[in-house]
Amino acid sequence: MQPVSVSSGQAASDVFAEADRLCAALAPDVVAMRRDLHAHPEVGWTEYRTTARVREALMPLGLTLRFGRELYDGVDRLGVPADDILKDAEARAATAGIEPDVLDAMRGGHSGLVAVMEGTGPGPTIALRAELDALPLEESAASVHAPAREGFRSTLPGVMHACAHDGHTAVAVGVARALTNLERPFGGRIVFVFQPAEEGTRGADALVKAGHLADVDVALTFHILADVGLGSNEVTPDVGGMLATRKVRVRCDGVPSQFASSPHLGRNALTVATAIVSLANAIPHAPGTRSMINCGRLVAGTAANIVPASATIDAEIRAEDAMELERLSEAFDVLVAGVGSSFGVTTSIETTGYAPSAIASPSLAAVIRDQARHIGATVRGQVSLGASDDAALLMAEAQRRGGEGVYLGLGAGPPRPHHSPGFDFDEPVLDLATKLLVRTIIAVGGSNGRPVDFSAVRR
Amino acid sequence: MQPVSVSSGQAASDVFAEADRLCAALAPDVVAMRRDLHAHPEVGWTEYRTTARVREALMPLGLTLRFGRELYDGVDRLGVPADDILKDAEARAATAGIEPDVLDAMRGGHSGLVAVMEGTGPGPTIALRAELDALPLEESAASVHAPAREGFRSTLPGVMHACAHDGHTAVAVGVARALTNLERPFGGRIVFVFQPAEEGTRGADALVKAGHLADVDVALTFHILADVGLGSNEVTPDVGGMLATRKVRVRCDGVPSQFASSPHLGRNALTVATAIVSLANAIPHAPGTRSMINCGRLVAGTAANIVPASATIDAEIRAEDAMELERLSEAFDVLVAGVGSSFGVTTSIETTGYAPSAIASPSLAAVIRDQARHIGATVRGQVSLGASDDAALLMAEAQRRGGEGVYLGLGAGPPRPHHSPGFDFDEPVLDLATKLLVRTIIAVGGSNGRPVDFSAVRR
Amino acid sequence: MQPVSVSSGQAASDVFAEADRLCAALAPDVVAMRRDLHAHPEVGWTEYRTTARVREALMPLGLTLRFGRELYDGVDRLGVPADDILKDAEARAATAGIEPDVLDAMRGGHSGLVAVMEGTGPGPTIALRAELDALPLEESAASVHAPAREGFRSTLPGVMHACAHDGHTAVAVGVARALTNLERPFGGRIVFVFQPAEEGTRGADALVKAGHLADVDVALTFHILADVGLGSNEVTPDVGGMLATRKVRVRCDGVPSQFASSPHLGRNALTVATAIVSLANAIPHAPGTRSMINCGRLVAGTAANIVPASATIDAEIRAEDAMELERLSEAFDVLVAGVGSSFGVTTSIETTGYAPSAIASPSLAAVIRDQARHIGATVRGQVSLGASDDAALLMAEAQRRGGEGVYLGLGAGPPRPHHSPGFDFDEPVLDLATKLLVRTIIAVGGSNGRPVDFSAVRR
């Protein structure tokens, strides 16, 4: 692994100023791309058009691109939707003008793209992540809602970018263009991770397992946050309360029977499923923690007069850290197996989403704070996410090998709840994000080819 | 109410023989109608085309017909499907060439038809019921399956006449035609009840509540039974083991909340639903009875990370008689309300199907046995249905006012399980049924205008 | 095994008449013994004094007696009470004047006695069972209650002969005395089984396992029945509705922990026990049968603020036959293991009682009917017990090897519920029972040394 250290910086002031100018010049393109993506949202693992648009934008920049099936190399992906959903999305993508061979490479839910930009000397490997996916939500059509008023509201009924991923992707593309134009003023390399299926904490897992983060020293992740108390031009590299999470789909398979004539010949999957839902509440938690298990969806059986032969539970397990998550996960798995065996009903558990907890690496956070102040942003202290993001998996992947990771929070106007029909953000945050990430990459990657020493920025 | 008595019979032998000849002549038409209905099955409350076909066939006979919306007169119907299912069926019916005003009269699930044929003198009111509905089942396409082989397999994917209702309806039309041709050799009147939605024991309830059975002295119901041990040319008026049933849909409405941040602000409908499913098993039953409660389907919640705000349970309560059914129903209703209140979750219970238990009236059964022997059928003793049929509601309606009721079982070839893709029956049963029902109506209704005295047939 | 056949009978009329006279002469002694036992009731497995009294009464008769520890020969006995209950009973027995070595032989719950009387030639082995145990019930002190009024009410608070076992034991002793006085007018041998712990269907199992019924051709069991519709002088050998039963004690052992500080370190036995109680209701039963599982007692935990580390459930499983009992038992055992494993709680299941179902052997029943008529008793048809008695185990033991068994019901006055404080029976039934059993033994055992041919009595 590559040791990292901050640039000495004195000669770098010019490049920072140049970076700011360039980003400002690119800002209209970033906004335009965000609006295009916003108007064409795609849910997790179906980001065919989105991936294709990113690919088109990056193609001229000379990066090494991998996308589609080759990105995953046979690795299992968590929470891929059912075939009919994929097929619908593929049909839509085909009519959206994506080149057939590009679409073919992605069919079956193989969305996402990883682009590598080589630096100009030795240096750390820095990953910059942006999410591609939207949410299954009908977007507001109210005139107070800017996308509706200004004509870039979702064109796909029931799907909406309500978590700012459209902005994140546009920013990351902007960062790539800016760094290219700046002639890559950093050592090492940048791995741009355009991740599918962040919602449900699904996408990061396969990208990590497929090795795309294997050499990463610094994991840069960022999120526009409209509901944690950050206002416009306010940023923090110190996002706490990222909960470790595991999402599971439990399947119970029994044997159907006619209830009136032969209930004793059936094996009742609903009996098992209801017992699991009920007993999951009995798994004890350490007091004073955020450990929780939620069975959020249950579908079982076919008709009133048939002993139910199948049941599916969608559940989420959350904890404050990965270890407690593992304890609860084990307890849940043991419960499912035990209750299934109690009635001769076959059970299986599919992990459909996963993220550990994570906290910012202090040195990296300090670099960001420093750069943020240089561009006039207000740096805020810790905010609590109170939710999960598989960004934590990328951070943890870097940190467990001695590297650094951060989840940069960016305010963008008045408070607006994420995952709601009226979610939006003030677009100036896009320029701020682009500048801050470009500066951070230059500061961390070094303009002079020397490895970064984070300890030097601790003051 | 009209006292009923059997005809003296001596002068009647001519009319019976004539009836047999006429039925034989009509038999090809009955088979043809059965095959037409078989090829165009419609599930409960969507029997638009079927009702229209029955109407066309009866129009020339001079009966008083009521159908569509006016049939129900504002009475609530049990278990009407969701709007989108009705709309689909209506669109299909429109393309099937039904006259627009006929279809319009039935829209919204107002299928079914009641036809009254007046007799030629005083006499009892006799109801003859035939069911119209098919099942949500994909029909076998195997060449061993006669409908497939002979070209009248269902033309509607996923829907099939797998319970012989196609045959029943064709027979009842045949009976009406035969009696008309015979110049109505009976006193009183015949009420032909073409009932929708027998599956799920849904249709009879509304027809009874709308008053169509109000004056009925004799309720004649019949069923081709391929799985109770009756063979070809074997009949029995003595079908036991008809279970009382109530089908219910329980709805639980709570309050959603984000599970990670505010589980305590939600009201969890799945908690309530699983408790209902679990505790329904704790409702005690009298030992040695067939009392049972089955929660056959549960759908709740939306996603793993949301506290589920709604849940729906489809359940069935069965008992050997209506009184025990009522005891269990009350216990179930009390349970649902109690558990809902335990968590501040609103619950409601919709009865989606109902049938009491019933047994054949002995005198009426004796008449049928007598007539069956006259046409060379083998009369068998009691068979056990082990299931429910809302024919029992019509029988009970006649019986509770001093009248008589029967559920005539007719064998039709080798054993074949009802409600399965390969269900079929040997078509000669249609002629047998037509003859036996015509004869029974003449015997009960009297050819000479005198009231029927059932006691005279007891020997 | 010894083939059995009825005696030819012609020369036997003298011995029957002599038997009746002798029984009548012994009747006051039988009543006196019954009253002595009634005044000193002992619950199951603590019948120390009762066993000793039987032993004293039989000692002069020259039978082969086995009792106490040697009776069981290391075989496990079902449902033996806790040590402190045994010790209390032993102390009581010691003060009741039982010889120390007799008591010592029985300590630890080894009550019961088997006595073998050899016949005077070849013949079948006939077992005659009488139960020794009383119930944990406070006897009525009302003057309308004969034992209270006539001075033989229970002298032990909270324990009472409320199931007529006092009478049964006295009758069996009377039978032994009568047969001895008659100079054993039968071939083969009689095995008098003075069984402990019938309540809870506990005692028969160990006696069968210890081999005392190994050679038995005919199992004669009998019961005074005051609540099945039999009146004075009415008998029936045809008692139906004997339910197969298994009683179990489930133990759940977890790990305690302080609830406030460390609930997650405990393993909650109450969680497991409540799930077992709840889910036992979900084990499906064949419709229309008497199959049932009842969790009748649950004791768990120590205090409100401690995670419960232990729980005990007393449950009963009942079915109409041994096969269905086994199916339910297996399902219950699987449930207990599965739920225990779900929470890492150790579970164990002790069978504390067992009886199969049984019905009377027709030929033996015919012999009894015949003899009953000879002594002027009214013979009634089938009555339904609707309960369990481990007499069925003795009957089944004989029947499964080709022998015969019966459970003879004897009426004894007005209806009085068993197992209630005011239970009693009219004492003339004791004389009737003695005569009928002596006659049956002579008839079956043969007065002339010839094997019994039951088929000869079928008429």
Place this chain on the structure above:
Amino acid sequence: MQPVSVSSGQAASDVFAEADRLCAALAPDVVAMRRDLHAHPEVGWTEYRTTARVREALMPLGLTLRFGRELYDGVDRLGVPADDILKDAEARAATAGIEPDVLDAMRGGHSGLVAVMEGTGPGPTIALRAELDALPLEESAASVHAPAREGFRSTLPGVMHACAHDGHTAVAVGVARALTNLERPFGGRIVFVFQPAEEGTRGADALVKAGHLADVDVALTFHILADVGLGSNEVTPDVGGMLATRKVRVRCDGVPSQFASSPHLGRNALTVATAIVSLANAIPHAPGTRSMINCGRLVAGTAANIVPASATIDAEIRAEDAMELERLSEAFDVLVAGVGSSFGVTTSIETTGYAPSAIASPSLAAVIRDQARHIGATVRGQVSLGASDDAALLMAEAQRRGGEGVYLGLGAGPPRPHHSPGFDFDEPVLDLATKLLVRTIIAVGGSNGRPVDFSAVRR
């Protein structure tokens, strides 16, 4: 209410020094009393001998004493044990030489004593609480256990002072004696509260309701704490993590029935109790809090073959503050009622223990810190109790009327878990506690009759 302010203090130094000397002189008596109480432990509401000993010690001091029945004036006391336990304890107390009329005044669980010492001028009313009760625990007999080694181990099998209440009571008596000897150098008055039944948070409630704390401005409570990290000579007035608690006993009353014959005639209390235990886990908690519900004990039913007609659950509800406790309590009560109604089983809920949460009043804590330093004790910062103590009720009672309260923690040697057989404390803490409490009372109560102004001590 009396406004309170700290003494100016300059003239007070003499009295503090004199107090220290006097306490030192009384120390052997305090130790002796502690050992006497330790040897004769009594569980909650049975502290007959303990109350009598306190009364004897205080009698010479001229205080106004109230004890026994008159102390409670008809107020309901939480969690009074069953009659047989009270009777046993009363018999023991009688043989311990308590004067008959003193014992008679306390019979029925009316232990406890409140003593009022009037000051020498105007001033605040200060309550000083000491607990009287021991625990149902067998004390260690190991020689490493000082009470065993030095001859003051519990003389009552199964009962033990394992929470230092013996020391607390001895200290409070010492404080009363010292203040008397010092000629009551304070204004206002001292209310010495010798509280029964602190274990289970039972005793404080009735004393508050009976009005003994009605005029209290300052609630001084204290506890020797051997397991929170305090060592010898270490004290803290800042004990956090005192959990609000409510202990309840739920009773379920149904209708018994014979399971084999008539399960449907019973109303099953165990069904209801198990559902309550199970569903209590489904009551949602705010994430990240210590809110918890524990069903710690369940006793139901009588025998395997009887439908259980009664059940009792002992449960505890804990929360971080009284408001959340109330929310959970309401949810629990609603659950119990709802589930009971679901099966027609009567339920009732008795509150058997209660304490709110509480935190130290800063000014009062500052006074204590100041005095502790004067006598050479090490003052530590916040420790977390992680448990409940109804001292919080006394503190809250003073605080809600504008007064001050504190829960003073005192270290006493190496860590030893409370409520365990080997619990003990190093006795020098008794002298430290006596001195610190006397000094605090003088400081707060004022030696010069002026009201205390807590604000003056804030620095």
